[in-house]
Amino acid sequence: MYKRIMVATDGSDMAGKAVEHGVLLAKSVGADIVFVTVTESWSAFVIASDVEYGKISAVDKFEASANDAAGKILDAAKKVAAGHDVQCDTRHVHDRLPAEGIVETAELEDCELIVMASHGRRGLGKMMMGSQTAEVLAVSKIPVLVLR
Template sequence: MFKHILIPIDGSELSRRAAMKGIELAKLCQGKITVLHVIPPFQTIAYMGALLAATEFAYNEQAKLDGAQYLADIRTMAEAAGVPFEGEADFGDQPSETILGVAKAKQCDLIVMGSHGRRGMTRLLLGSETQKVLLGSQVPVLVCN
């Protein structure tokens, strides 16, 4: 049925649970998973440029480390289930666009993601990025909560 499942993650417990569901489904279908962590860019206002540049560098380095750890955690789960795993962490201004682009480029036939992410007030409703993926996807999207 589903041979290549894309699983966007943000490091939250909800995205981890969605990843587990995606892994279970991939195992059932004898498919593979691609796990994607989209790193939001550093946000600044123009004030004290040198300080902000140093802060942006530190943010980017920590975000890459965090992304690598999120991917490693899901890789461990996939390996334990015997599911082929591919993972990547990319910077992206619009996570939903990055998710949809990766799904298309890698010819995924299903996206499995959490109903909301970590960001502010939007996490109280159906996550805005999840909503954008639902509206823009050309493949089925399984939303987990």
């Protein structure tokens, strides 16, 4: 059925449920997984504030922090896959809106399904679908499994 499944994660508890579900689905159909996390572009307001307070290398600091956070998120997902003997790859997409990075990476990686949570860290009220999930549903040509 599926040979390659993408699981999007931002490290939130909800995304963790999507990671677990995606791994179990992949195991049941004999598919590989690509875990993806997306780092948005730095905020000019935050960077300007850091520069004002003497942190001249604010962009470098942001990039290092984003890489560190993405590494931790993807390492946690890899551990779940390893615990179920599921083959996986990881991708950290830099400087993109999450929905764009998820859909583009799924296409580049020839994934046949995208698995993601209904909302993540930035979910406004945990009652409604997150804007990034809604965007993925709106633009993806690849089927999307959304977990609540």
